[in-house]
Amino acid sequence: MLTLRRRRRRQEESFERTLVSDLVRRxxxxxxxxxxxxxxxLLSTLITFAPLYWMFSSALKSSxxxxxxxxxxxxxxxxxxxxxxxxxxxxxxxxFGNTLxxxxxxxxxxxxxxxxxxxxxxxxxxxGKGIIQFVFFSTLMVPPVVYLIPQFVNISNLPLIHVxxxxxxxxxxxxxxxxxxxILILKSFFDTIPTELTDAARLDGASPWRLFYRIILPLSRxxxxxxxxxxxxxxxxxxxxxxxxxxxxxxxxxxxxxxxxAGLNSNFPLPFNYLMxxxxxxxxxxxxxxxxxxxxxxxxxxxxxxxx
Amino acid sequence: xxxxxxxxxRSSPSLGAGVEPGVSPGEGEALxxxxxxxxxxxxxxxxxxxxxxxxxxxxxxxxxxxxxxSFQSVDMINPSVWVGWTNYQKVFSDPLxxxxxxxxxxxxxxxxxxxxxxxxxxxxxxxxxxHGKALFRLAFxxxxxxxxxxxxxxxxxxxxxxFGLINALLQAVHLPAGLWLENHSTALPAxxxxxxxxxxxxxxxxxxxxxxxxPASLYEAAELDGANLWQRIWHVTLPTIRPILLxxxxxxxxxxxxxxxxPFTITGGGPNNATTTVLILxxxxxxxxxxxxxxxxxxxxxxxxxxxxxxxxxxMTSRLMEAD
Numbered sequence: 001m002l003t004l005r006r007r008r009r010r011q012e013e014s015f016e017r018t019l020v021s022d023l024v025r026r027x028x029x030x031x032x033x034x035x036x037x038x039x040x041x042l043l044s045t046l047i048t049f050a051p052l053y054w055m056f057s058s059a060l061k062s063s064x065x066x067x068x069x070x071x072x073x074x075x076x077x078x079x080x081x082x083x084x085x086x087x088x089x090x091x092x093x094x095x096f097g098n099t100l101x102x103x104x105x106x107x108x109x110x111x112x113x114x115x116x117x118x119x120x121x122x123x124x125x126x127x128g129k130g131i132i133q134f135v136f137f138s139t140l141m142v143p144p145v146v147y148l149i150p151q152f153v154n155i156s157n158l159p160l161i162h163v164x165x166x167x168x169x170x171x172x173x174x175x176x177x178x179x180x181x182x183i184l185i186l187k188s189f190f191d192t193i194p195t196e197l198t199d200a201a202r203l204d205g206a207s208p209w210r211l212f213y214r215i216i217l218p219l220s221r222x223x224x225x226x227x228x229x230x231x232x233x234x235x236x237x238x239x240x241x242x243x244x245x246x247x248x249x250x251x252x253x254x255x256x257x258x259x260x261x262a263g264l265n266s267n268f269p270l271p272f273n274y275l276m277x278x279x280x281x282x283x284x285x286x287x288x289x290x291x292x293x294x295x296x297x298x299x300x301x302x303x304x305x306x307x308x
Numbered sequence: 309x310x311x312x313x314x315x316x317x318r319s320s321p322s323l324g325a326g327v328e329p330g331v332s333p334g335e336g337e338a339l340x341x342x343x344x345x346x347x348x349x350x351x352x353x354x355x356x357x358x359x360x361x362x363x364x365x366x367x368x369x370x371x372x373x374x375x376x377x378s379f380q381s382v383d384m385i386n387p388s389v390w391v392g393w394t395n396y397q398k399v400f401s402d403p404l405x406x407x408x409x410x411x412x413x414x415x416x417x418x419x420x421x422x423x424x425x426x427x428x429x430x431x432x433x434x435x436x437x438x439h440g441k442a443l444f445r446l447a448f449x450x451x452x453x454x455x456x457x458x459x460x461x462x463x464x465x466x467x468x469x470x471f472g473l474i475n476a477l478l479q480a481v482h483l484p485a486g487l488w489l490e491n492h493s494t495a496l497p498a499x500x501x502x503x504x505x506x507x508x509x510x511x512x513x514x515x516x517x518x519x520x521x522x523p524a525s526l527y528e529a530a531e532l533d534g535a536n537l538w539q540r541i542w543h544v545t546l547p548t549i550r551p552i553l554l555x556x557x558x559x560x561x562x563x564x565x566x567x568x569x570x571p572f573t574i575t576g577g578g579p580n581n582a583t584t585t586v587l588i589l590x591x592x593x594x595x596x597x598x599x600x601x602x603x604x605x606x607x608x609x610x611x612x613x614x615x616x617x618x619x620x621x622x623x624m625t626s627r628l629m630e631a632d
Contacts, residue, residue: 017524045447117359126352141618145566146611150374175366208351255457286453
């Protein structure tokens with residue numbers, strides 16, 4: 001079954017001619033160069049894998065072995081208990097939970113805000129669409145750093161209602177839901193859905209909401225998946241803004257909590273093997289996410305071409 | 309403008325309800341037109357409402373606020389006072405101002421040198437591969453998925469002078485070990501390596517996608533004309549993916565000039581401010597000195613510099629979109 005699928009995929013990925021022609025590839029010299037480049041690339045994957053391996057193996061060392069010179073490649077007595085200790089000391093369940101809540105909220109709010117706007121711009125096209133589009137898309141070129149301080153002031157005392165969102169998850173969710181890039185991606189996808197289809201539905205008496213909910217959204221599953229995955233990843237990676245807004249440990253996400261709990265500048269830093277175990281635990285979910293959704297992520301990058 | 313925006317086919321039967329009885333023809337026409345306008349556009353505006361609300365409150369308002377804060381003395385406790393250009397004068401007279409800008413620009417140039425050429429080279433090589441493409445993509449993209457704090461602390465450990473992997477490897481081949489993060493001259497390049505490790509994969513995937521768009525016929529034609537490998541890269545590959553190359557250049561300049569996480573978590577701006585970037589300085593003004601006005605002023609200055617690149621970026625994307 002697996003081999004069958006693999007064979008089919010290999011057939012799908014029929015290689016078009018690139019820089020080097022098949023003729024040259026088949027010659028002995030061409031073949032030698034090809035395989036040496038292959039070996040070179042294989043070797044350079046160590047640049048990724050060696051640090052990751054080091055993180056994983058350091059996390060298994062005892063507090064004595066980890067400060068040993070020269071270091072051991074594989075720990076003499078792998079201390080798997082480091083992981084369970086890091087789990088408790090770093091209060092993982094709490095911070096994992098917070099990270100998940102932040103990511104879930106980000107996905108829901110961003111999809112809601114971006115998809116409705118993209119639908120209106122693409123299919124309803126109300127008068128003044130050009131001005132509204134400018135309001136959204138001109139912010140694409142404003143670097144996030146400009147908002148940093150004023151956004152903090154804004155969040156700590158919202159205009160008119162005078163509510164502070166400091167130490168509140170909404171203080172992270174709301175500013176990040178203003179994503180012009182998401183609107184742009186969704187709008188360009190909605191634009192490819194034929195107008196005949198939406199017009200036919202309207203003639204049948206479908207309200208705009210029905211049109212949006214029953215036709216546009218189901219047809220846009222691939223692009224919604226891409227936006228969702230990228231939103232989750234971005235939320236998982238977010239550091240600076242949650243660091244500023246959430247200083248109550250009870251509401252912090254993993255990345256901020258690790259920074260504080262590591263206490264590198266304090267008198268009581270976390271033992272290094274625990275820290276490494278903590279880092280491994282924090283990397284597992286995003287790595288799994290990538291392995292599971294590799295295709296969507298790669299397609300998403302070629303689709304938008306801009307996600308950094 | 310409006311007449312252009314409203315597509316003709318949008319007029320559904322119920323919308324043209326038209327003139328009400330008992331109203332004079334002129335008034336009725338105006339009323340009918342207003343009604344028609346509302347009926348045509350109301351649902352559109354309702355769908356746009358959440359996004360407009362969010363953008364006004366969390367993008368445009370803070371943007372304006374940032375400029376106005378830069379002319380005020382703000383400490384979040386006492387009421388703010390207008391102080392004119394004082395914040396800017398203070399920022400300019402800070403001895404760290406020049407240091408932070410020099411560090412930021414140095415970081416950006418190193419980051420471009422590594423972060424621009426390495427992904428391009430990798431993408432060119434991987435695109436030629438007929439085996440293991442998926443593995444290479446995975447291997448070089450994986451670091452992009454890691455939370456920056458993980459990348460930062462991992463490299464802090466790799467760079468460790470006494471027990472780190474890097475010095476251990478160097479000593480294994482009898483090369484001198486270094487105090488990478490403690491040394492004034494190596495600290496900043498060391499951070500560039502970390503940032504590149506964490507980001508190069510995504511740039512590489514973008515180039516790979518672009519390379520797939522280079523038509524095979526162009527290579528064949530070039531080969532028939534006697535172009536060798538380098539000439540094919542120089543005259544066929546690079547010109548074809550030029551728009552993406554330029555776009556990534558500008559985007560990377562904008563992104564790397566806002567570097568924060570690496571210096572903040574790995575070196576804390578040290579040693580002796582060797583890795584203090586503009587954003588680190590903004591952070592210190594805000595959260596150590598509680599000088600929101602000065603922080604905003606420096607933010608505005610950084611914005612003005614980045615705006616130049618942002619304008620170039622905007623012109624390029626609009627040209628790209630026209631080309632589509």
